[in-house]
Amino acid sequence: MSDKRLRESKDEPGAARKRIKLELPDQTKEEELLKYLDEWPSPPIRVRDGQAREEENDGILHWEIVQNDGKRDNLKALVNLKQIISVQLPKMPKNYITRLVFDNQHKSLVGVKNGKIIGGITFRPFKKEGCTSSIEIVFCVITKDEQRGGYGSRLMNQLKHWCQQNDFLHLLTYADDTAIGYFQRQGFSCEIGMATEEWDIGYLKYYDSATLMHCKIDTVISYLEATSTLRLQRASFYKKMRELSNQHRVYKGVNLEPGRRSINMNKVEGLIEAGWTSYNLDKLLAKDNQEAIYNENNDLLQRILNDSDISDPFTAPVTEMYPGIAESYCAVVSDPIDLRTIGERLDDGYYITREMFIADLHRMIENCKTYLRQIYTQNKAKGGQKVEKDPLFVQAETLNTLYLKGTKEELGVINMTTNPNL
Numbered sequence: 001m002s003d004k005r006l007r008e009s010k011d012e013p014g015a016a017r018k019r020i021k022l023e024l025p026d027q028t029k030e031e032e033l034l035k036y037l038d039e040w041p042s043p044p045i046r047v048r049d050g051q052a053r054e055e056e057n058d059g060i061l062h063w064e065i066v067q068n069d070g071k072r073d074n075l076k077a078l079v080n081l082k083q084i085i086s087v088q089l090p091k092m093p094k095n096y097i098t099r100l101v102f103d104n105q106h107k108s109l110v111g112v113k114n115g116k117i118i119g120g121i122t123f124r125p126f127k128k129e130g131c132t133s134s135i136e137i138v139f140c141v142i143t144k145d146e147q148r149g150g151y152g153s154r155l156m157n158q159l160k161h162w163c164q165q166n167d168f169l170h171l172l173t174y175a176d177d178t179a180i181g182y183f184q185r186q187g188f189s190c191e192i193g194m195a196t197e198e199w200d201i202g203y204l205k206y207y208d209s210a211t212l213m214h215c216k217i218d219t220v221i222s223y224l225e226a227t228s229t230l231r232l233q234r235a236s237f238y239k240k241m242r243e244l245s246n247q248h249r250v251y252k253g254v255n256l257e258p259g260r261r262s263i264n265m266n267k268v269e270g271l272i273e274a275g276w277t278s279y280n281l282d283k284l285l286a287k288d289n290q291e292a293i294y295n296e297n298n299d300l301l302q303r304i305l306n307d308s309d310i311s312d313p314f315t316a317p318v319t320e321m322y323p324g325i326a327e328s329y330c331a332v333v334s335d336p337i338d339l340r341t342i343g344e345r346l347d348d349g350y351y352i353t354r355e356m357f358i359a360d361l362h363r364m365i366e367n368c369k370t371y372l373r374q375i376y377t378q379n380k381a382k383g384g385q386k387v388e389k390d391p392l393f394v395q396a397e398t399l400n401t402l403y404l405k406g407t408k409e410e411l412g413v414i415n416m417t418t419n420p421n422l
Helices: 027-039 050-057 072-088 094-101 151-165 180-185 223-244 278-284 287-306 308-314 326-332 339-347 354-382 391-404
Strands: 006-008 061-066 107-113 116-126 134-142 170-176 210-216
Touching (some): 050 223, 061 151, 094 134, 151 170, 170 180, 287 354, 308 391
Antiparallel strands (some): 107 116
16 A cells, blocks of 8 residues: 555654554465455455545545645645535534634545545544543545445545554544444444543533444554455465365265156265265164154144144244235245144154254244344334334244244254344
């Protein structure tokens, strides 16, 4: 990252800045590592500031630190920034904006695209003897026309980079409800990671209906190259996984001849290498063992069905029980299941293991809760009741607590959710 992308005013203190170096593999090793991303496909890492970063590399966009030092160019930049802030924050008094932007104790980091300012952050640095150095973000705006190019994320990353170079390791800001999401995505939290006496020193500007948020600057992270670093970390993880497992190996599928229902497991490529033996399968499918598994599963199913107060909503497919919501339900839930279908599978001998049966019961409950959460999210703006208070959600939770608590351990699944009842 060239220092040309973040330009200090000529007479700005701290113009000679130390670099924050991140130890990364050389280019050859990086290219070798990145090959593992193709061999082990996964969801891509979202590049929030990708477009802005490309424009920096092409010389279209750069960033400058300016403040009211009486110089014409800086004053002109601050006037343009003040105007953007006034437009983007219409409820903020214009005289208040003017006073802070032009106050010589405040600085502003501005983005300049094709010679035109597109936004910026106005902030005040605090250095007090005996206290941790910090920065208060007062305004953070991007023009409406440029809000989809990742400029907001790049702007914050540039500020973090400046903080690293100038030894300001804490960012504080009061965010209103509309801005909390943005600051959370930039690494801010409502939990203040500073001692109260270090930030409550009588200078922070408090705003009604706003939440104080904090972000600690990491001195090792290269914020301007964060996406590349994440990709390398993921590639390194895949490389290690390849060394420890055969999960990356893909075997040919099994061709089943028409009319034939059985498969010679000994000829399935990779199965024996994975530890499978025909002896274990024969033991599992032994008549006495299958009868014991059936009886155990059927006993649990009957106990659930007999408890009609909580099981009634799950006794048949949603298309029959709730035809009015069937279409929206199937749009959210891709693999529906119900107690009648589970009973039919049980009688057909589908559940050759206890784990298969328990997994379907858990899926039935999770499907219900997933759909209700989706409906709650859609109705939240309309003031709908919380999903946890929905009678159907309560029944699903009760069924889970009374009959399935602890069964996830049988499946080898631990801490699958943060809900202790699941």
